[in-house]
Amino acid sequence: MRGALRVFFVLFCTVFVLGVALGYPVGSRPAVWLAANWENWWALFFLVFVPPVLLMTTLGQDSTVPRLRVFSAAPFKTGPRGVRAHLRDVPGILRAAALVLGILALARPQNVLRGEESEERGIDIVLVLDLSGSMRALMDGPGIAKNRAPGEPVTRLTRLETAKEVILEFISRRKSDRIGVVVFGRSAYILSPPTLDKTLLFQLVSKIDLDVINGNGTAIGDAVGTATARLRRSAARSKAVILLTDGDSNSGSIEPDYAAHLAQEQGVRVFTVQIGNGDDVDVQNGTDIFGQPNFVRAHFPVNPELLKRMAAETGGESFVATDKAALEKSMHSILDRLEKTRFSAQSSTLEDLFPLLLIPFAALVALEAMLRVFVLRRYP
Numbered sequence: 099m100r101g102a103l104r105v106f107f108v109l110f111c112t113v114f115v116l117g118v119a120l121g122y123p124v125g126s127r128p129a130v131w132l133a134a135n136w137e138n139w140w141a142l143f144f145l146v147f148v149p150p151v152l153l154m155t156t157l158g159q160d161s162t163v164p165r166l167r168v169f170s171a172a173p174f175k176t177g178p179r180g181v182r183a184h185l186r187d188v189p190g191i192l193r194a195a196a197l198v199l200g201i202l203a204l205a206r207p208q209n210v211l212r213g214e215e216s217e218e219r220g221i222d223i224v225l226v227l228d229l230s231g232s233m234r235a236l237m238d239g240p241g242i243a244k245n246r247a248p249g250e251p252v253t254r255l256t257r258l259e260t261a262k263e264v265i266l267e268f269i270s271r272r273k274s275d276r277i278g279v280v281v282f283g284r285s286a287y288i289l290s291p292p293t294l295d296k297t298l299l300f301q302l303v304s305k306i307d308l309d310v311i312n313g314n315g316t317a318i319g320d321a322v323g324t325a326t327a328r329l330r331r332s333a334a335r336s337k338a339v340i341l342l343t344d345g346d347s348n349s350g351s352i353e354p355d356y357a358a359h360l361a362q363e364q365g366v367r368v369f370t371v372q373i374g375n376g377d378d379v380d381v382q383n384g385t386d387i388f389g390q391p392n393f394v395r396a397h398f399p400v401n402p403e404l405l406k407r408m409a410a411e412t413g414g415e416s417f418v419a420t421d422k423a424a425l426e427k428s429m430h431s432i433l434d435r436l437e438k439t440r441f442s443a444q445s446s447t448l449e450d451l452f453p454l455l456l457i458p459f460a461a462l463v464a465l466e467a468m469l470r471v472f473v474l475r476r477y478p
Contacts, residue, residue, distance in 0.1 A: 108156045108187050116195040119462060123454035130209040134451060137206040144201045148194055155190030185473065189466045196462035203452040203459060220274035221436050222292050222334040224325035225265060227306070228343035228373075229283045231313045232398040233258040235344070235379040237421060254380075257373050260422045261342055262303060268429050269299050278328055279303060284315030284349045286324040292332065317350025318343060322357035322368060322408070329366050336436045337366045338414070340429070344373035346401035358408040367414040369432045370405035374398070375420055 124131055136142070237260040255263070269277055277299060278292035289302050318341070325339040339361060347354045361368050380393040402418065409416040415435060417428035 104157065104187075108152065108191060111187070112152060112191045112194050115191055115462070116198055119195055119199060119458035122458055123451070126454065127209075127451070130449075130451065131207070134207040134209060137208055139205060141201055141205040144204070145198065148197055148201075151197055152190060152194035155193050156187040185469070189469050192462045192466040192469070196459050196466070199455050199459040199462065203455040205452075207451040207455075209449040209451055220272075220276060220294075220334070221336040221338060221433075222276050222329055222332045223272075223338050223340060224278040224280055224292060224328055225268075226280045226282065226286075226321045226325050226339055226341045226343075227261060227265070228316060228321075228345065229258070229281050229306070229308055229311055229313050230316045230343075230345055231283075231308070232316075232345045233261070233308060233313075233373075235374070235381050235396065235398065236393070237373075255422070256382075257344055258306070258308060260425060261373065262306060264422065264425045264429060265303055265342075266300060267426070269296055269303065272296075272433075276332075276334070278325070280321055280325045280328070281306065281311060282317050282321035282324075283311045283313035284317060285312065286317055286320040286350070287311060288324060288328065291328050315349030316343065316345040316347055317352075318347035318404075319352035319354040319357040320350035322354065323352045323360055326357065326361045326364055326366050330364050337364070338432070338436055339366055339368045340432060341368060341370045341405070341408075342373060342425075343370070343405075344398060344400065346399050347404065354404055354408055355411075358411045362412045366412060367436070368408050368412040369414040369435075370409045370416045371425065371428045371432075372400055372402055372405055372416070372418045373420075373425065374400065375418060376400040376402075 233256065235257050236254045237257050265279075273296070274294075276292040276294055277290075277296075279289040279299065279302065281287055281289050289306070290299055293299065322339055322341060325341075329337045329339070358368055376397075376399060378395045378397050381396045382391045383394045402416070406416040408414075415432070417424075417431065419425035419428050
């Protein structure tokens, strides 16, 4: 009977101490805790270890108390007892309550602070990049790779490397435009839907390589159709597809003219940028015995009439870029021809609430330590 009363006393005191300890963090911000977001919610599973710790540091301590065998313990029952005998379970209770607070703090509760809504001017754009084998050709005119190591020989850039640099610069300058990326070769693939996350776009575009998809074909119709589908539900006034290609359509299940018709129905303007003019170009073909690149001349057919027709049907425009400067000029000329629309953006920040839990946690740990050192000292 006495053991059951002690268990009830330990549980009641633990709940009471925990309630008092939570009075400060909850009482100071009562409204935010109901809608708090627990960043490390998995840490709450550690609460299952609190009851065993409580029992081990209270009732379980009896097994570690030194014992003296005597003939009769009756005189001890009637003898006086000090206050320390009644406080023997308090350190364990404090430790269990502190453990609960520590686990709650580890779960990292957060309050979402929503700022005022702001309006940003922008355009919904999907960049469509050709990854067919012809993009291995060297870009006309000199070019220097931006990531070239000091002392490394100057090499000319391929059409793909040039296009990537121009696209990365384009993305960095368009702060308020939602930009997506579609890549295509024999088939078309969505690299990213339209987004304002420029850091993500920068990382994705930087990793583009010719070997990531099948480049044995140029599916212009599939690519434009895929980009149009991503803009179908856009509420922006200005929606644009910017197609960068250096070849003629020879693959895919959608005809380029039909893809342009679909874009026109969705109010999407298609701007085409033809990379190269169809003349013979240099393509690297391995290296010689000294490690120097070997180049061969190759011809990749283009279809400027098709690109002009697609742009004209959708209200866009067609450009031809034979070097990096012309490609940059084409990209910026496209933006000059697009209206702006307003996007509503709501800024939000997260406020960590766990420091409010650490204050009573530290107080309980300190109180337990002081009780053990100054009040409940034990000698072997």
